[in-house]
Amino acid sequence: MTFHTVLVANRGEIAVRIIRTLRALAIRSxxxxxxxDDGAPxxxxxxxxxxxxxxxxxxxxxxxxxxxxxxxxxxxxxxHPGYGFLxxxxxxxxxxxxxxxxxxGPSVAALEAMGDKIRAKEIARSAGVPVIDGVAEPPSSRCxxxxxxxxxxxxxxxxxxxxDAALVEACQDLGFPLLVKPSAGGGGKGMVRADAAxxxxxxxxxxxxxxxxxxxxxxxxxxxxxxAPRHIEVQVLADAHGHVLAVGERxxxxxxxxxxxxxxxxxxxxxETTRTSLAEAACAVAANVAYTGAGTVEFLVSxxxxxxxxxxEMNTRLQVExxxxxxxxxxxxxxxxxxxxxxxxLDLTAADLRPGGHAIEARVYAExxxxxxxxxxxxxxxxxxxxxxRVDAGIAAGTPVSAHYDPMxxxxxxxxxxxxxxxxxxxxxxxxxxxxxxxxxxxxLRRVLATAQVRTGTADTTFLDHLAPEQAAPPPEETLIxxxxxxxxxxxxxxxxxxxxxxxxxxxxxxxxxxxxxxDPVAVTVDGPPEAATAQVLPxxxxxxxxLLPRPGSAVVHLLCIDGLTATLHATSTEEEVWLHTxxxxxxxxxxxxxxxxxxAASAAGDGQVRSPMPGTVVAVHTPGEAAVAADDLLVxxxxxxxEYQVRAAIPGRIEWEASVGDQVAADQVLATIHPDxxxxxxx
Numbered sequence: 001m002t003f004h005t006v007l008v009a010n011r012g013e014i015a016v017r018i019i020r021t022l023r024a025l026a027i028r029s030x031x032x033x034x035x036x037d038d039g040a041p042x043x044x045x046x047x048x049x050x051x052x053x054x055x056x057x058x059x060x061x062x063x064x065x066x067x068x069x070x071x072x073x074x075x076x077x078x079x080h081p082g083y084g085f086l087x088x089x090x091x092x093x094x095x096x097x098x099x100x101x102x103x104x105g106p107s108v109a110a111l112e113a114m115g116d117k118i119r120a121k122e123i124a125r126s127a128g129v130p131v132i133d134g135v136a137e138p139p140s141s142r143c144x145x146x147x148x149x150x151x152x153x154x155x156x157x158x159x160x161x162x163x164d165a166a167l168v169e170a171c172q173d174l175g176f177p178l179l180v181k182p183s184a185g186g187g188g189k190g191m192v193r194a195d196a197a198x199x200x201x202x203x204x205x206x207x208x209x210x211x212x213x214x215x216x217x218x219x220x221x222x223x224x225x226x227x228a229p230r231h232i233e234v235q236v237l238a239d240a241h242g243h244v245l246a247v248g249e250r251x252x253x254x255x256x257x258x259x260x261x262x263x264x265x266x267x268x269x270x271x272e273t274t275r276t277s278l279a280e281a282a283c284a285v286a287a288n289v290a291y292t293g294a295g296t297v298e299f300l301v302s303x304x305x306x307x308x309x310x311x312x313e314m315n316t317r318l319q320v321e322x323x324x325x326x327x328x329x330x331x332x333x334x335x336x337x338x339x340x341x342x343x344x345x346l347d348l349t350a351a352d353l354r355p356g357g358h359a360i361e362a363r364v365y366a367e368x369x370x371x372x373x374x375x376x377x378x379x380x381x382x383x384x385x386x387x388x389x390r391v392d393a394g395i396a397a398g399t400p401v402s403a404h405y406d407p408m409x410x411x412x413x414x415x416x417x418x419x420x421x422x423x424x425x426x427x428x429x430x431x432x433x434x435x436x437x438x439x440x441x442x443x444x445l446r447r448v449l450a451t452a453q454v455r456t457g458t459a460d461t462t463f464l465d466h467l468a469p470e471q472a473a474p475p476p477e478e479t480l481i482x483x484x485x486x487x488x489x490x491x492x493x494x495x496x497x498x499x500x501x502x503x504x505x506x507x508x509x510x511x512x513x514x515x516x517x518x519x520d521p522v523a524v525t526v527d528g529p530p531e532a533a534t535a536q537v538l539p540x541x542x543x544x545x546x547x548l549l550p551r552p553g554s555a556v557v558h559l560l561c562i563d564g565l566t567a568t569l570h571a572t573s574t575e576e577e578v579w580l581h582t583x584x585x586x587x588x589x590x591x592x593x594x595x596x597x598x599x600x601a602a603s604a605a606g607d608g609q610v611r612s613p614m615p616g617t618v619v620a621v622h623t624p625g626e627a628a629v630a631a632d633d634l635l636v637x638x639x640x641x642x643x644e645y646q647v648r649a650a651i652p653g654r655i656e657w658e659a660s661v662g663d664q665v666a667a668d669q670v671l672a673t674i675h676p677d678x679x680x681x682x683x684x
Contacts, residue, residue, distance in 0.1 A: 006338070007029075007067070011394065014320075032070055033050075048074050064092050088105075088316050089111070090115065093106075105317060123288050130310050132224055135171050176225075177227075182219070213639065228303055228304075231252045231301075233249060234281075235294070235319070237293070239340050240340070241346075244287050244291065245346055248266060251268070252298075253461050269306050281309075293341065300461075303460050323390060327390060329353055364440055365408050369470040378439070379437050380438055381572040384433070386412065386428070392410060434586070436580075474520065481524060484526050487578070510526060511526060523538045531547050533545075544563055556572060578591075610673065611670055613667070618638055619638065629674060630652050631649055632649060655672050
């Protein structure tokens with residue numbers, strides 16, 4: 001069987017990446033999109049595109065009926081779900097089968113079995129694979145131990161509070177720290193660490209909220225937290241003819257809040273004996289559920305003893321980090337997914353899968369590392385990708401980045417003859433990446449790569465969480481001058497009356513350009529035409545000889561010269577802000593008077609006003625109105641881009657709420673006010 005039309009039930013970079021393989025195989029591609037993604041790159045890349053519905057995922061990308069209807073309307077023989085959204089959904093697989101459409105993934109039975117972390121652990125144990133001790137919470141009746149520390153019973157139909165209390169009781173013998181995670185879903189969503197008994201109730205409540213919102217099921221699993229582990233995963237392929245093959249492994253230990261940031265293949269931690277043992281364990285798990293298609297079996301491996309490993313979970317889909325396996329082995333995993341779904345047998349052997357060098361991938365997110373990694377929104381004003389490396393991207397100039405979907409924008413993947421060369425090439429590629437208009441983690445990624453632990457390959461899964469937070473710093477003097485020159489060039493004219501000379505009767509003053517920075521307001525004066533001017537950062541910086549010349553044919557690239565030294569500058573400018581990229585770094589300056597108050601989740605209540613750190617939904621209010629609060633009390637939880645962010649009190653007082661659970665809120669919106677002396681008395 002050969003497919004002639006395949007619908008891609010996803011968006012962003014993964015949809016673009018799948019469509020690329022479909023085009024290479026001469027298969028007609030069908031994209032789907034929400035109103036927020038009208039005209040998005042994945043829509044433009046496809047042969048046909050079908051609107052699903054509004055921006056809200058539940059009314060578009062998560063609408064099984066709409067996706068199957070789009071497949072039937074366009075004559076699609078198969079649906080490829082990518083990752084996220086419905087990639088691990090038995091409902092979509094079942095609906096496809098009922099409609100006579102092939103689901104590019106495993107069977108409904110395998111999805112149901114491995115999509116439940118509790119059942120998955122039992123399947124792994126029955127296959128002879130070691131698992132981590134913990135307590136499982138079946139949705140029906142009782143807490144069941146998955147190893148040492150099994151707990152007490154739980155009445156069927158008990159309320160959430162009773163279930164939470166019973167789960168706390170069931171975990172008493174496990175010890176701390178513990179990791180609370182949703183039984184359904186994956187990708188680290190909803191995982192919360194509890195370091196002490198006092199942390200466990202809120203950790204359970206938070207994990208349950210995310211599980212309900214993200215996966216539609218609130219069943220939880222609590223496991224003993226393994227200190228300083230490495231996260232190693234094995235890629236498997238399995239066909240419908242009984243063949244299961246391990247297709248290399250990846251080291252995904254560089255994670256922040258259980259979300260992978262940098263991944264690589266192969267895993268240099270492993271010796272050949274352990275590598276073989278992991279591959280055999282992964283194949284045994286897959287075979288135990290009659291798996292078909294591409295899947296990933298994840299393990300925690302002890303950094304102190306790499307021969308010791310534990311089954312973590314199985315992802316029944318294509319992984320975000322699959323490109324490092326493709327680049328190291330020279331194989332197209334999406335093409336193999338399609339062949340297996342079409343009924344073809346695997347004709348690969350382990351001898352065909354020797355890695356040729358080392359591959360590393362970095363995920364580019366829309367976020368603010370200097371503000372606790374809050375997700376960011378905006379519109380991409382300009383993007384330029386590095387040459388000579390693989391880039392899987394779902395954005396282009398003009399693409400809006402909203403709070404509706406995951407904040408990952410792109411992946412940059414490099415290869416090298418060895419790990420050292422790959423690290424050097426990745427840093428160079430990140431430095432060459434220009435993305436203006438939306439805050440990103442590009443500079444943070446370069447900072448991570450420069451650490452000794454990453455260079456030596458010794459970083460474990462806790463490393464990024466312990467890395468000192470980004471510190472806001474003033475932009476370099478050259479950046480401030482460049483921003484002022486851009487403003488100056490925009491206003492320059494050949495007539496005396498239009499030149500921004502500050503001319504007036506009796507004296508002249510050079511024009512002054514004022515900006516807000518991450519630390520302080522600054523002012524820069526520029527005197528003369530932009531191609532031959534002087535500039536000074538006030539009040540005490542020296543006067544510099546400067547020029548700014550646009551590169552012919554480009555509205556974004558300029559040549560900036562300061563005191564005889566010339567550099568290339570990428571820049572965009574609006575009335576409100578200036579974005580600059582030079583020297584491998586990106587800078588964002590806001591025009592004076594246009595800066596909005598930006599607060600971190602930890603200090604959003606510093607002036608008595610409790611503000612939302614980002615656009616999102618209020619999912620929990622932890623303190624009732626008129627209650628007295630102390631500094632650092634947990635006040636409210638806001639969810640956006642599949643993550644929860646907690647806002648705490650920075651001052652003591654009595655709280656007065658303006659927002660409630662379920663409210664959609666904007667960034668910096670006031671949610672409540674803390675009155676240091678209590679609220680004012682109201683007459684009568």
